[in-house]
Amino acid sequence: MLCRSSTKLLNICIASLCRAHSLEKAESVIADSIRLGILPNVVTYNTLIDAYCQLVGVDAAFCVLDRMREAGIRPDVISYNSLMAGAAKEGLLPRLEGLFDEMCQKGINPDVWSFNTLMHCFFASGKPDEATKIFWYIMNNDLSPSPATFNIMINGLCKNNYADYALTLFWYLRSCGFVPQLITYNTLINGLCKAGRVQAAKRILKELGESGNAPNAITYTTVMKCCFKYKQFRHGFEILLDMERKGYTFDGYAYCTVIAALVKEGRTKEATDYMEQMMRSGIQLDIVSYNTLINLYCREGNLEAVSKLLCDMEKRGLECDKYTHTIMINGLCRSGDIKRATEHLYSMNMEGFDSKLVAYNCVVDGLGKAGQIDHAMEMFKSMERKDTFTYSSVVHNLCKARRYSCASKLLLSCLRNGLKLLDSAQQAVINGLYSSGFPSEAKRLRSIIRTAQMLRY
DNA sequence: CTAGGGTTAG
Known part of the structure; x- marks a missing residue:
């Protein structure tokens, strides 16, 4: 005893x-x-x-x-x-x-948590089919699903581009007597907003209001970000005011959402105002807040203020992450200092960051913009991972250098692999072929692009 | 253990 x-x-x-x-x-x-x-x-x-x-x-x-x-x-x-x-x-x-x-x-x-964890990991590894099998196994074998089972399922579907299935599942489960939690509503609203299903998101928001749950800071930030995404700035600012009144701006989330949205639009003056407001309210800056502010200063070309923030971070014992480095590399490219941007990229390699794709994209694009198309192609060929940004940038810059045949070949290989490039990059190739005396090639390319579009949908 | 903020769009 x-x-x-x-x-x-x-x-x-x-x-x-x-x-x-x-x-x-x-x-x-x-x-x-x-x-x-x-x-x-x-x-x-x-x-x-x-x-x-x-x-x-x-x-x-x-x-x-x-x-x-x-x-x-x-x-x-x-x-x-x-x-x-x-x-x-x-x-x-x-x-x-x-x-x-x-x-x-x-x-x-x-137990159900073993299955929940398995399901979550399948979703996180980009295997939604396997995850869904686990979900229905839990349901069909009556393994008493926990509320988190539903949340993981709905979140996982949304993160794997199945927001529509998540929505259908939500209504189906509701009809079976499932009572969603606030977290369920927030998850689904976020997924629908990111998928561009704004009407459906509004419907769920209304449903949340009627459910007896009070929306929290997360709900507000989610909806506010959605407003900025669809350029409804006034509505977005109103939500921020509402959050301030409710005491929901106790951390950097809301302010950083607004600042980042304004910076993206090039409205750095307003972004600076919000930054000052955030500093005045005494919020402890975390790594994401620092990154947001560094990005703002980079956009303004104020590299002195960037160094000051980096010093602050060091004093506070906060380490730069891949976002910090990528933001700096992009800033250096924007200010035309491709040499330092490239050096910074290689130092990122030395430090062993796992994902440098965006940083590489910035430098490849920067090289192209600076007229160094050969260097850009060299770096492009050396990249182990590439995405739609990589190809769009390279195709666009090849056109700028009047290498239409090379751009056209690259675009065609993307189309064959089902990779969708930015419309502006595709258009640049077609226009280039026309203007350089290859109208039949241009027509052929256009028809291939149309076919690829039809096959995709 | 499951929900919100930060990087590339030429």
């Missing part, structure tokens, strides 16, 4: 240390307890597994599973769920599936 209540105390202590990110201290407390004869139980180890997943990684957490077995304690469904959540967080789908199989083999029955 004494021992059991001591272990309970130990677990409270370990949980608290883990929350404070003090893993070493937690380990030493466990070691001391064992010496005193107070043995950790399954809860102690599960707490540790969860903490290692969040603070170190799934590999480190897996070592705890081994230690647990050595101590003669059988891992349970929570141990495995924590490990799977850790794998999901790192995007390790095969690892997660392995853990799921291992759990089943050891006779531990997966």
Whole structure:
């Protein structure tokens, strides 16, 4: 009895240390307890597994599973769920599936959270079909879906470009008696706005109002961003005013949404006003806020103010992320300093950032704009990943350099691969072929573009 | 464990 209540105390202590990110201290407390004869139980180890997943990684957490077995304690469904959540967080789908199989083999029955995590990871890995199978497996086998099951499903469908299915599913589930949470409404409204389904988003917003839930700061920011996306600036500003009145501008989300939207429009003066308003209200800047402001200063060509912000960040112990670097590279390109932009891009390579696609696109485009089409093509060929921006930029700049035949070949290969380029880039090729004395090639290209469009829809 | 803000559009 004494021992059991001591272990309970130990677990409270370990949980608290883990929350404070003090893993070493937690380990030493466990070691001391064992010496005193107070043995950790399954809860102690599960707490540790969860903490290692969040603070170190799934590999480190897996070592705890081994230690647990050595101590003669059988891992349970929570141990495995924590490990799977850790794998999901790192995007390790095969690892997660392995853990799921291992759990089943050891006779531990997966619960709804095991399935939720599996579903979430399938969606995050761009496998909506697999995720959907899991969802219907939960539903058809009556594995008592949790509210999060529905939220993960609706969010996953939206993030994988199936906002329409998400909407249909929402109404279907409603008809079965499912009661959406605020988070469900927010998820769906965001997905519909991003998919351009503004009318449907408004309908869900109305539904939210009638559901008895009060819209929160997230609802407001989501709708406000949608207004800016569709150029309804006045309506957007009204929403911000409303948020200020309701006390929903306690963090940088709302202000950064407005500032970024204005910068995109080239309205840097107004953006600066909002920036000052944000600073006056004493909001602690986070990395996203810094990036938003650095982008604003880059647009204004105020590189001095950019350096000042970077110094601030360093003092606060905030590290630049891939967005910071990309924003700076883009800013350097805009100011015509392609050399420094290229150097910055290579320093990003050295530091081992995983996704540099946008940064490369900026430099390739910058080189083209600066008339260095050969350098642009060289960099283009060296890129391991390319997207519609890469091709649109290169095609456009080839046209600018009057290399219509080369541009046309590249455009045709994109069409064959089902990649849609910006209309302006396609038009530039057609116009170029016409004006340089190849009207029949231009006509042929136009008809191929039309066919590709028809096949897409 | 599931919802909102930041980068490229020539």
